[in-house]
Amino acid sequence: MKELKESYDVVVVGAGPGGSCAAYSSAKKGAKTLLIEKSQEIGEPVRCAEAIPFLEDFGIEPKEEFIRNKIVGGYLFSPSGYRIEIRQDKAQGYVVERKIFDKYLAIRAVKAGAKCSIKSTALRLERDGDEWIVVVEYLGDEYEVRSKIVIAADGVESNIAEYAGLKCKKKPLEVCSCAEFEMVNVKFINNEMMEFYFGNDIAPKGYAWIFPKGETANVGLGVRDKKKKAIDYLYEFLEYNLVKDRLDKATPIEFKVGGAPVSGPIEKTYTDGVLVVGDAAGQISPLTGGGIYLAMDCGFIAGEVAGEAIKNKNWSEEYLKVYEDRWKERHYNYLISHLKYRKILEKMDDEELDELAKTLGEKLDDIDLKKFIKKIIVKPKLLKYFKDLI
Ligand SMILES: Cc1cc2nc3c(=O)[nH]c(=O)nc-3n(C[C@H](O)[C@H](O)[C@H](O)COP(=O)(O)OP(=O)(O)OC[C@H]3O[C@@H](n4cnc5c(N)ncnc54)[C@H](O)[C@@H]3O)c2cc1C
Structure with missing residues (x-):
């Protein structure tokens, strides 16, 4: 596999929505980028209910080939x-049809200039000076791929960033x-x-x-x-x-x-030459389990920051912190509030869940916190769960 015999500015591990968007924006910034995926087919196996919000934010047209509903x-x-x-x-x-959607995102990354290596499993990272060596297994052989920056987008079972000392493993x-x-x-x-x-x-x-x-x-x-x-x-x-x-x-x-x-974002998503993205970083709603949009957006930010770091010849931890600043500015409050709501809901018994539904009413056009509190304040049984929000 010739792609695994070269050195790169940026290696992205995992070609889910997070990884492919990271590879896309990194390549767009001019960084020499490799996207590594352990499956033999990008998008397989599907582990998803496949619902996504509108895609226009990403400049992606809702194409018939992957939109199902x-x-x-x-x-x-x-x-x-x-x-x-x-x-x-x-x-x-x-x-969407994720098998096609995920592949579409990977194609988009490759068209932007990234290389891709499928059926390639990143086994571990090793440090060499200010670069990383990504040890990759492909058809029974091991390859050492050198890269200045590694973006760990390896999903819920993530362990790649752990080799760089970050805590990604979920209980x-x-x-x-x-x-x-x-x-x-x-x-x-x-x-x-x-x-x-x-x-x-x-x-x-x-x-x-x-x-x-x-x-x-x-x-x-x-x-x-x-x-x-x-x-x-x-x-x-x-x-x-x-x-x-x-x-x-x-x-x-x-x-x-x-x-x-669904336990919320991991404590730190960057270190020297490493960024963590998507499910690997806990960038998924703890309330709904929706993570495609967040993985795409945070992946996009990570790729941009990586590309800028290469241009500025600085991929130190201090420089890469800007990735965490940028994604947190957009998504941190959302993730933390969803974590709070999830914890409240899971304390309720079925009777209380019924009472909550009755209180909210038959139609909800927008979740207006002030209106909600007005309704809940006269329901002592429910109020105890929501008093921290008041
Ligand atoms: C049943 C279910 C239903 C869901 N429904 C929805 C939904 O309707 N809407 C929604 O928004 N979200 C949903 N989600 C969540 C959503 O699927 C994830 O948040 C999203 O896929 C995260 O994208 P990602 O790129 O971070 O990770 P992933 O999509 O998991 O991609 C990670 C990729 O990394 C690869 N990989 C892992 N380790 C390695 C390695 N060592 N070397 C090389 N490659 C590696 C994997 O093969 C995989 O392709 C659902 C999740 C589940 C489990």
Whole structure:
């Protein structure tokens, strides 16, 4: 593999949305960039419900080749079936075919000038002066790829940045275990709305979902629980009284499993010649488990900073701190508030979740904190959970 025999300014480990966006912006800045992916096909295996917000922020056109469904909002269901309809800008977007979408992002990076090496697993990092050697396994052989900067975009099971002394490893209960069927013949309430189901029996410390995907639907859930596996909860969800009539003719055509790291961002996302991006950095909503947009945006920032560092001939820890400053400015408050809300929700029993749904009302155009507090203040049972927000 000739790509693995060269030296680079920037090596990106992992060609998920975070890695491909990092490789794109790094190459655009003129840095000699290599994107390494351990799978033999970028985008496989899919571990995702495939919902993303609008892509226009990234200059990406919503192309027919990867868009499967437009989304205009969502329904939230409490355990007893109280339904809240959400229609707001932030709830709009698409359900994509990630196998094609991820590949599209990698193609975009290569077209911008990055090289790509598939079926190539980064095994470890070794320091040599002010550069890194990325040890890569490809078809049974090991290669030493020299690079000034390494961007670790290796997802939830990330360990690459650990070799540079950063703490990326997640504890088992910090990761939401997910199981999902992509199914045919699902009857939708509305085929442009996502459905979310909450309840301690249905999906403890997580939720279940039905997302319309054109001809199919992603039906899945995420849990943090020691008693049963996610797949056992999923089989039960298919029989759940709020959905079973609409799923009785549904048949799976794909099974997906995976983990979503929901404990918030890692403490530090940069060090000498290393940046951490996406799920590896905990840049994923602790509340919803949505991480594609964040991985893309933070990846984009990381690639830009890496490219600038190469131009300025400075890839020291002090210089690369600007990456953390920039991504935190855009996303840190969002991540921390979602972490807070997740912790509140998971303390509630099913009765309280029902009460919360009733209090919020049937329609939510925007989550206005002031209005919400006015409603909650007269509900002492709920107030105890939200008093810190007041
Ligand atoms: C079941 C499930 C449903 C989800 N649904 C949604 C959703 O609907 N919307 C949403 O926004 N988010 C969703 N997410 C989260 C979303 O999938 C992630 O946040 C997103 O993929 C993160 O992108 P990433 O680039 O950081 O990591 P990943 O997409 O995980 O990419 C990491 C890449 O690195 C590669 N890699 C790992 N180690 C190495 C190595 N040593 N060498 C080379 N390559 C390596 C992997 O093969 C992989 O391709 C879901 C997650 C799960 C588990």
